[in-house]
Amino acid sequence: MTGDVLIVNLAGLLASAAPLIFAVIGETISERAGVINLSMNGMILLSAMGSFSVALATGSLAAGFLAGAAIGALVALVVAAAGISLRQSQVAVGFVLALLCRDLSYFLGNPVMGQVGPRLPPAPIPLLAGLPVAGPLLFRQDLMTYLSLLLVAGAWLFLFKTRPGLVLRGIGEKPEAAYARGARVKALRYLYTVLGGAIAGLAGPIYSLSVKAGWKGSISGLDGLGWIVLSITIFGGWKPFRAAFGCYLFALLQWLGLVLQPLLPGLPSQVLQVAPFPLMILTLLLVNLGKAEWVERSLATLPGPARRRLSRVLRALNATPPAALGTPFEED
Amino acid sequence: MDVRVELRDIEKSFGPVKANAGISLDIPSGSIQGILGENGAGKSTLMKVLSGFIRPDSGRILLDGKAASIGSPADAIRAGVGMLHQDPLDFPPLRLVDDFVLGRPGGIGPERRSAAAELARLAGRFGFALDPEGYVDALTVGERQQLEILRLLWIGARVLILDEPTTGISLPQKEKLFATLRELASEGMTVLFVSHKLEDVEALCDRAAVLRQGCLAGEAEPPFSSEALVSLMFGKAVELAPKRRLEPGRSVLAAKGVCLESPRLRIQDLSLCVRSGEVIGLAGMEGSGQALFLGACAGLARPVAGSFCLEAEGLDMTGRSHLDYKRAGVAYLPAARLEQALVPGLTLGEHFTLAEGGRGLFVDRKAAAKLAEERIAAYNIKGRPESRIEELSGGNQQRALLALLTSPLSLILVEHPTRGLDIESTIYIWGKLKERCAAGSSIVFISSDLDEILQYSDRVLVFFAGRASPPLDAASLDVERLGGLIGGKGWDEIEGKAGRA
Numbered sequence: 001m002t003g004d005v006l007i008v009n010l011a012g013l014l015a016s017a018a019p020l021i022f023a024v025i026g027e028t029i030s031e032r033a034g035v036i037n038l039s040m041n042g043m044i045l046l047s048a049m050g051s052f053s054v055a056l057a058t059g060s061l062a063a064g065f066l067a068g069a070a071i072g073a074l075v076a077l078v079v080a081a082a083g084i085s086l087r088q089s090q091v092a093v094g095f096v097l098a099l100l101c102r103d104l105s106y107f108l109g110n111p112v113m114g115q116v117g118p119r120l121p122p123a124p125i126p127l128l129a130g131l132p133v134a135g136p137l138l139f140r141q142d143l144m145t146y147l148s149l150l151l152v153a154g155a156w157l158f159l160f161k162t163r164p165g166l167v168l169r170g171i172g173e174k175p176e177a178a179y180a181r182g183a184r185v186k187a188l189r190y191l192y193t194v195l196g197g198a199i200a201g202l203a204g205p206i207y208s209l210s211v212k213a214g215w216k217g218s219i220s221g222l223d224g225l226g227w228i229v230l231s232i233t234i235f236g237g238w239k240p241f242r243a244a245f246g247c248y249l250f251a252l253l254q255w256l257g258l259v260l261q262p263l264l265p266g267l268p269s270q271v272l273q274v275a276p277f278p279l280m281i282l283t284l285l286l287v288n289l290g291k292a293e294w295v296e297r298s299l300a301t302l303p304g305p306a307r308r309r310l311s312r313v314l315r316a317l318n319a320t321p322p323a324a325l326g327t328p329f330e331e332d
Numbered sequence: 333m334d335v336r337v338e339l340r341d342i343e344k345s346f347g348p349v350k351a352n353a354g355i356s357l358d359i360p361s362g363s364i365q366g367i368l369g370e371n372g373a374g375k376s377t378l379m380k381v382l383s384g385f386i387r388p389d390s391g392r393i394l395l396d397g398k399a400a401s402i403g404s405p406a407d408a409i410r411a412g413v414g415m416l417h418q419d420p421l422d423f424p425p426l427r428l429v430d431d432f433v434l435g436r437p438g439g440i441g442p443e444r445r446s447a448a449a450e451l452a453r454l455a456g457r458f459g460f461a462l463d464p465e466g467y468v469d470a471l472t473v474g475e476r477q478q479l480e481i482l483r484l485l486w487i488g489a490r491v492l493i494l495d496e497p498t499t500g501i502s503l504p505q506k507e508k509l510f511a512t513l514r515e516l517a518s519e520g521m522t523v524l525f526v527s528h529k530l531e532d533v534e535a536l537c538d539r540a541a542v543l544r545q546g547c548l549a550g551e552a553e554p555p556f557s558s559e560a561l562v563s564l565m566f567g568k569a570v571e572l573a574p575k576r577r578l579e580p581g582r583s584v585l586a587a588k589g590v591c592l593e594s595p596r597l598r599i600q601d602l603s604l605c606v607r608s609g610e611v612i613g614l615a616g617m618e619g620s621g622q623a624l625f626l627g628a629c630a631g632l633a634r635p636v637a638g639s640f641c642l643e644a645e646g647l648d649m650t651g652r653s654h655l656d657y658k659r660a661g662v663a664y665l666p667a668a669r670l671e672q673a674l675v676p677g678l679t680l681g682e683h684f685t686l687a688e689g690g691r692g693l694f695v696d697r698k699a700a701a702k703l704a705e706e707r708i709a710a711y712n713i714k715g716r717p718e719s720r721i722e723e724l725s726g727g728n729q730q731r732a733l734l735a736l737l738t739s740p741l742s743l744i745l746v747e748h749p750t751r752g753l754d755i756e757s758t759i760y761i762w763g764k765l766k767e768r769c770a771a772g773s774s775i776v777f778i779s780s781d782l783d784e785i786l787q788y789s790d791r792v793l794v795f796f797a798g799r800a801s802p803p804l805d806a807a808s809l810d811v812e813r814l815g816g817l818i819g820g821k822g823w824d825e826i827e828g829k830a831g832r833a
Contacts, residue, residue: 163433163442170423170434177421180385181435182406300595320425331404 011137017251018148019206023229024243025155026200033192034172036326037079038094041226042101047071047204049109052215056117065205072201073194080193084186087328106217113217120210144206156240172322175329185329237319253279334361334520335395335490342391344377351377353546364523366537370754371725374546375526379493383415384408414489418496420476424469431468432483454482458512474505493524498532502617503815510536528754530558581608583643584742584774590638592624597798611775613789616818620795622778626745630664631657663737667747669729674721681717687736711735727757734764746777782811796820
């Protein structure tokens with residue numbers, strides 16, 4: 001494989017991971033605030049179908065993307081209302097929504113199935129696009145791919161470098177403590193769940209208007225991605241950069257599946273199609289090694305400085321969920 | 333910064349229970365006001381009303397003579413009322429400086445650097461060793477309290493409420509806390525100190541109010557009389573049973589040269605022989621090794637070297653499972669009652685049925701109900717057989733745990749038998765434990781309350797950073813010496829003595 005081909009493939013990888021990144025960052029924001037939005041799989045399908053229909057009807061890409069965000073926000077609002085105000089199980093509500101939205105998207109999407117709609121054009125950045133290597137890799141992408149990169153950095157800055165971001169982490173970690181410090185826990189949880197839903201909702205139109213343009217119903221190849229999004233959120237340790245790494249890793253594994261297939265004719269095609277999923281689980285295991293008791297015990301036998309350094313690395317790798325994830329909070 | 337706090341006819345009911353039945357209290361600025369009362373007397377409710385967590389059914393709060401409307405913690409903060417909760421309301425996974433900043437109004441940027449400098453300055457002023465870049469979950473309960481006090485000062489608290497602050501902190505930390513509170517009061521801070529521990533209130537407070545069953549039972553000023561306060565708290569006099577010396581009998585548990593390891597700690601070469609009828613207290617700062625050793629005595633931690641024998645049976649138990657220990661008559665009562673010892677969601681009656689085992693597939697409802705009634709009466713538990721266990725108060729949960737013990741037992745291991753309990757429950761629990769001793773069981777217990785260790789143990793083992801002292805005769809110890817040992821002072825002397833003996 002020549003260098004040029006490799007760069008084109010890598011550029012494709014960045015683009016194909018963009019929808020995953022939107023969904024994972026959206027879910028990360030919601031879960032950091034303590035609300036688990038399990039509807040992801042159905043929601044992405046519904047917003048992919050809905051935004052495609054809107055873009056087809058209006059001829060406007062912008063309207064399509066807005067519709068996608070609105071669908072994501074709306075589904076998240078249902079999870080928030082049930083979980084925060086009605087104090088129902090977020091897991092149960094999210095799961096039912098995941099199934100409902102999927103079937104709804106197949107049913108409502110019949111009229112637009114297979115039609116040719118608008119497609120997000122690439123938007124090369126002047127000057128920068130001409131650079132060797134970096135140009136074709138980074139600067140000849142479409143708008144949403146650029147935004148996906150900015151989103152990761154933006155989410156990280158917000159969560160870890162700002163005062164509202166600190167409060168956001170606080171309400172997901174220990175809402176009663178945040179409440180004692182004057183935070184309006186319920187209102188903020190609504191806000192971040194809906195905001196996270198809107199961001200994740202953009203994953204739909206990125207698929208149906210760009211990465212996998214069009215709507216093909218149950219053979220769109222989007223079913224299941226929402227569950228991967230949930231697992232990448234966990235694997236990402238609720239941290240934006242790690243989550244983005246997880247998205248690229250998954251996209252890479254999927255791409256490898258396609259590339260390797262012709263080279264390994266003896267292998268049933270299903271093996272490579274399914275391989276990314278167990279590989280994700282394996283990575284998850286490796287990353288969370290630091291929690292295992294035997295690791296702690298063998299660490300204790302190391303000399304001081306080495307132990308401190310290693311345990312700091314393991315601590316940084318460790319993914320601890322927000323302590324109050326999925327639990328309702330009652331002021332009073 | 334002086335604020336006079338006046339509470340006027342505060343009433344609050346939870347269902348049929350009147351937690352506060354018209355309480356009025358005046359607290360002058362610059363004083364330390366003790367709020368005493370047994371568990372469930374309404375202390376916490378009253379303090380939560382003042383700090384905005386609970387809206388009262390009726391009544392008013394006046395700060396400096398002006399009516400204050402405090403409907404949420406945010407309102408309380410604005411009015412300058414800060415509360416240090418019994419379980420510190422902080423964020424364990426965060427760095428200290430982030431925890432410090434969280435919730436303080438300000439711009440988008442958290443200004444970590446100036447906050448860290450401010451934290452370091454305040455910590456230095458009170459002599460607290462807090463590293464702004466460290467993590468909260470690495471701190472002890474006492475240090476988390478210190479952090480929280482500094483934070484409340486920083487956000488401008490002028491009234492400081494402390495809810496049972498001396499539970500779970502070490503003696504030196506307690507002394508530091510008291511010194512800090514005195515200094516703050518001398519600067520005009522109004523301090524409300526909520527406790528069920530008489531000695532703390534007597535040592536610290538300028539005045540004390542006693543609550544009983546939701547009412548103000550009375551007020552007192554120094555010099556305090558313990559008897560008077562106790563009779564205000566309970567409406568009757570409660571007496572400590574005189575200490576009785578039991579002649580130790582045959583050996584029940586023999587630990588020889590035990591070495592234990594946990595990720596953080598290493599205990600080496602610990603030997604102890606527990607005789608029947610004996611009470612042994614394990615003292616030490618939390619995490620010094622006493623809990624690890626107690627767990628090992630129940631087969632919950634495996635020793636790296638050494639042996640455990642239950643010698644009455646001539647049994648070598650080294651490396652056996654907890655179940656084997658249990659069958660051999662060893663009972664273990666962990667400190668986390670609701671998490672590790674009881675089953676939340678099951679009723680009191682179901683607990684007795686579970687503990688007794690019994691035969692057959694079906695529960696004999698009649699026999700179970702009878703058993704539950706008997707035990708509830710015998711252990712004076714405030715609850716019914718159909719009450720769910722988590723609805724009981726801490727004192728009643730502990731009574732239930734004791735009631736669940738089967739008999740006969742050779743050894744009872746208890747972690748913090750009376751943590752968070754009022755004096756009446758404490759005396760009751762120890763009365764029951766002593767009954768077990770009289771029947772031939774031995775007791776090994778952990779406590780961070782030095783008075784409890786000295787009052788109830790025959791012999792004491794002190795733990796310090798994984799080192800264990802030889803068994804010391806409780807009669808030869810006093811609070812100062814024991815406190816010193818816990819803090820790592822005076823070890824040469826006892827180890828030298830043991831070496832000669």
